[in-house]
Amino acid sequence: MPDAETQRKLIEILRILSESNGEVGARKIAEELNRRGYNLGERATRYHLRMLDERGFTKKHGYLGRVITPLGEEEMEHALVTDRLGFVSTRIENYEYKTTFDPLSDTGDVVVNICYIDKADCDRSLAMLKRVVEAGYAISPRLKVVDEGEEILENDVPEGQMALATFCSITIDGVLLKRGIPVNLKYGGILRVKNHKAERFTDVIDYHGTSINPMNVFVSKSMTSVLKVLETGSGNVLANVREIPVNARDMARSIIGQMNSADIHGIFSGCEDMRPLLGVPIDAGMCGIASYSGINPFAALMEMGIRTRIIPLSAVMSVKELKRLD
The missing domain is CATH 3.30.70.1360 (mj0159-like)
Structure with a gap:
């Protein structure tokens, strides 16, 4: 079972695919994830996409990229809105605690x-x-x-x-x-x-x-x-x-x-x-x-x-x- 941070990234990838028309490649997904505040490179994005493929939430279309499946759409709809709304403030708190600067x-x-x-x-x-x-x-x-x-x-x-x-x-x-x-x-x-x-x-x-x-x-x-x-x-x-x-x-x-x-x-x-x-x-x-x-x-x-x-x-x-x- 992925931790909460990984789960958020997976849901965000599903959102990106759901909002797109047609297939989307890993590089484009990584760029959009970064725009939304997730520091995820192309290699890490491919790893997360394989996780989604294994669950049947996404499907690979040759070299063109991925599309979201009906099962993926259903999973995304069930993502908790309250968890999503609290994401930014939770991320801030995590980085405040990670700060060790003297x-x-x-x-x-x-x-x-x-x-x-x-x-x-x-x-x-x-x-x-x-x-x-x-x-x-x-x-x-x-x-x-x-x-x-x-x-x-x-x-x-x-x-x-x-x-x-x-x-x-x-x-x-x-x-x-x-x-x-x-x-x-x-x-x-x-x-x-x-x-x-x-x-x-x-x-x-x-x-x-x-x-x-x-x-x-x-x-x-x-x-x-x-x-x-x-x-x-x-x-x-x-x-x-x-x-x-x-x-x-x-x-x-x-x-x-x-x-x-x-x-x-x-x-x-x-x-x-x-x-x-x-x-x-x-x-x-x-x-x-x-x-x-x-x-x-x-x-x-x-x-x-x-x-x-x-x-x-x-x-x-x-x-x-x-x-x-x-």
Whole structure:
């Protein structure tokens, strides 16, 4: 019997096949899985497809790919909606616990986002990432660049492409949690910036009520204007809001200071006694922490017309593998 994580991946593959017209190959399925927040390479996707074949949920059509069977459709319909809705928040909690980064010693594992780009776009992509970082709309100046044919987190980088791994803001939550501070990541949204100052959230999605990472939603709908913010100081960027107990405020501020010294930035509203916080409700007895999203640099690449495949909240990686942009 597959574990809960594998079961979710199998159901998601069935959904992809059900939503497609005709046969779909493993590569296309892997790409769509990554878009939906599952870091699964082509080889791993083929393994999951064989599991579905053995159960009679999918059927192989020669070299064209797979189709879903009537039995597969029935299995997909029986997948629990409540389990699906809780997927993103459960995934976040898992990665918070996997975070072992210690800002004082600058060691341990951090959460990363991954973006695949064409190799020909590497130089201008790195130049743009540096601009976004220097303007303060990213989490850290550190990243990892992986060339075609090499492996990143057990997935091969396709020919003609490169992979960029950057800090995910969930690292902040993981560090606070490891220091004994309960953290509730509540909202991901579009933050309106004016004269390089956070003004208010214009759109938010509750992490506990969605089956898709909010950052994926806003980026896919082209709702950001990171380039405009860089040029004029005003526009829309991606940001998150989390809550911590008011009693933990002083300790959290101290830890945030330690993270800043360890190249983890991005928090632009930390532990203020504001309700609502930039237009977002904060529960009684709690205080809010707002940070820019680690996806902002990749959103800027999309706005430039660079072809990207973005995988938010992708995996954990040793901080030693990420090097400063400069």
